[in-house]
Amino acid sequence: MSRRVVITGMGVCSPIGNDLDTFAGALQNGVSGIRFQPLLSDLNFGCQIAGKPIVNDELLNKYFTSLELRDLKATGLVYGVIAGCEAWKDAGLKVDEKDEPDWDSGIIFGAGILGVDKFRDAIYKVDEQQVRRLGSTTVIQTMASGISAYLGGKLGCGNQVTTNSSACTTGTEGLMMACDRIQANKAERILVGSASDSGPYVWGGFDAMRILPRKYNTDPEKASRPMSASASGFVPGSGAGALVLESLESALSRGARIYAEILGGFVNSGGHRNGGSMTAPNSKAVQRCISKTVSNAAIMPEEIDAINGHLTATSKDPVEIHNWSVALGLKGSEFPYVNAFKGHMGHCLAAGGALESVGTILQFRDRQIYGNINCEDLHPDIGAVVDPEKVPSKSVDYPPKIIAKASFGFGDVNACVIFSQYNP
């Protein structure tokens, strides 16, 4: 019997709030974090709206020294360090200033790309033959592992400190990587998270692909419409989420509060076969990922109370729902509740998996299934598979026991995880 892994701390830096209560309140009450972005308008973007955390100086000064703040341009690094430190504190873990690091604590903090604005500055200087004026932080602000490196020092972690990257699957994949390591007795606790930079240089490529909505620039809160018949593309987002995964023994021995248990999960790829491509999922692989997750968690599909989907608000949402239905063998009124937090936050890209997992787990605490926003006009192909009552527009007072979460990413990669309320 492998070791049980539980979640004892969480933190966010998100378009809908930088602390758990504000974040949960927004998900609960259908508050949108999608706002008009003047910079995108100035730069002639088709989509001029986005989800972006609002980080004030007080918060910055809490987690960064004045020296670290000098020329700090890596937005994802800011979000990741804030979310990571908040999760650590939320778990009741102290930062020990002693000489020895904590050998049992590690970090897996993923990112799609990091420090794009800093990199832009560096490119200009290099092209102007001013390479000598780059300063000492260009590397640490633009290396993919910048967030885990910063957090490793701030928290004094002495176990594996690394970064994973699998596009929009990143955060959910990180959960499974940490689970494996804890179950293999190689670590007692791992801070898992994922982050995504804000700004035109990250979002521009998606705008060029014409997969972002263009008709909502004056009505940003209505733009992100997962599962809706009028969904017209995903709204770009950014931020970071973080979760402390811990062996049950470690959590119990220090009397930690337990938010949830990870019963199991699975990660796979569709290999760009069978309709899968760089940008589209192989449905067979998605279904396999979900059914392997269910068997790995040793539960029956009927036990799943709710699904937090990937559901980005593109024309692919009905395909995703179909895949869940086939994989679980459930439809109509048997189908679990399903929600998508991208309606509130937009698609936070690499950060999405971690941010949405935090939201998913908060539903155990709040004994609710959070409602969806902007899908009053449920897509008919989804309505044909799922009883529309299972796609709630308002939060439902229903205490979930088991929730499934999945993320799918560019490159045809998939990750799925089963969370359960903690049963001693």
Place this chain on the structure above:
Amino acid sequence: MPAEHYTRLQEIIKPYLPEDVTVEDIKEDSHFINELNINSANLVDIILDVEDAYDIVLENEDMENMQTVSDALAIINNKLEGKA
């Protein structure tokens, strides 16, 4: 050596000092890395700040020779005289 350069240099160094070193600890013969415990990576930033403050350009050999506060002051003086 003009005292104003010394004060100005102290102000430039100040943000790079670790928590347990104060600006009063900066003496003329202080070694940046061994005595003031400044992270060696940050020496690069101090050099850039000095260049900006005095509108001078330090050569690679200046950077290698800049081990102590008085080294820095000598290099600054030298550059300013060269400019004048």
